Amino acid sequence: MSTFEQAYSWINLRFLLEGLWVTLEVSVISIVLSFIIGLVLGVIRYVKIKYLSAAVGFLIDIIRNLPLLLIIFFTYFGLPELGLRMTPMLAAVTALVVFESAMLAEIVRSGIQAVPVGQMEGARSSGLTYVQAMWHIIMPQALQKMIPPLVSQFISLVKDTSLATIIVLPELLYHAQIIYSQNTTYMVPMYLMIAVMYFVVCYCLSLVARRLEKRYG
Amino acid sequence: MIHILSENWQTFLTGFENTILCSVIALFFSLIIGSIFAILQTVPSKLVRTIANIYIEIFRNIPLLVITMVFYVVVPQFFIKLSGFTAGTIGLTLYTSAFIAETVRAGIKAVGVGQMEGARANGLTYWQTMRYIILPQAFKLVIPPLGNQFINLIKNSSVLAFVAGFDLMYQGDVIASASFETINTYLVVGVFYLILTLPLSYYMRYLEKKLA
Secondary structure: HHHHHHHHHHHHHHHHHHHHHHHHHHHHHHHHHHHHEEEEEEEHHHHHOHHHHHHHHHHHHHHOOOOOHHHHHHHHHHHHHHOOOOHHHHHHHHHHHHHHHHHHHHHHHHHHOOOHHHHHHHHHOOOOOOOHHHHHHHHHHHHHHHHHHHHHHHHHHHHHHHHHHHHHHOHHHHHHHHHHHHHHHHHHHHHHHHHHHHHHHHHHHHHHHHHHHHHHH | EEEEEEEOOOHHHHHHHHHHHHHHHHHHHHHHHHHHHHHHHHOHHHHHHHHHHHHHHHHHHHHHHHHHHHHHHHHHHOOOOOHHHHHHHHEEEEEEHHHHHHHHHHHHHOOOOHHHHHHHHHHOOHHHHHHHHHHHHHHHHHHHHHHHHHHHHHHHHHHHHHOOOOOOHHHHHHHHHHHHHHHHHHHHHHHHHHHHHHHHHHHHHHHHHHHH
16 A cells, blocks of 8 residues: 555645646647537538538548547647647647547537427528527527537547647646656556546536536436 | 558558457447446346446546556556557457447437336346347447447547557558658558548448438
């Protein structure tokens, strides 16, 4: 047990918490940005603007079906070939936003599609313009339907930030690896601790989702 | 792009094979484990349901990479040394099984209690009802979401690159660092992944539409 006590010294714990902070920072920034972009892309895909919707749809399908890890590699190791060099932080956020907005766009599209057509027809015949009907009638209902898949996508995003260890983003997993690389007996305590930290963050998110679902579902 | 492919054809192909092999093995076992936990979540015993729930929540809320690393670096210290491929496949199986359990459980729930009650009233035991009445209907309902889990599984198999699992992503990385043609190599890798995932994805969308 003393290995655990030594491993969980204040210095080590603080170092892990700093990693957790970076994980949360990257997650929150990526969630906000990709949600906005995903919402716009999803609507574009739904409303069927000539050529634009098809092009956006094709691009979304390509990105959605690639591994996130490949996109992270491409952003951090590939783009410098074109003269675009990013810090690990910026590269991680960029890759996550590109990947997640494609995933979210698909969720948004199917959420809107799940709203019965009659809602739009009714709103239009009541004198609302298309944009008004979309904003006041369709979107609120669609968002309700989207809550569960949206939140599970956000949870995926939080977990996926761990992939950015490979581009030396100083997040939770990377900090744990630094600690146990100095003393391999700390390996088990470290993995246990970060598993708990990831679990707490993700599980809390899923509890929030459950409450939202109950309230608005 | 073409010359990268032709010069490294064998390396890419090995990676492609390993990615497929790992995905198929992980799919097979995670389907079995996932279905078992899905059923355990619906049995009358509260204790069993809780245990199944804990398993699912643990593996759903911890990053795949952490699970895989545990099998790659922690397990060898106490038990046997696992190759990167094995460690990665085990991690992938456990991680995916939790998602499949949730999917199948939703399917079982969607079949409805009436089916269970009707079958039980006809004299079938609980397990007979599950086997012959509930599960066949549930699986039909969950084919599209299961297909999406399989697509995720294929994409997630790139985690093998972290543990030297010789999958597509790993081989691509090897080629990229040897040839210095990073962008071209990753584009080829991307095409290989799309060959696997894109047709599946379109097929699942077609099935969803057909079922809806």
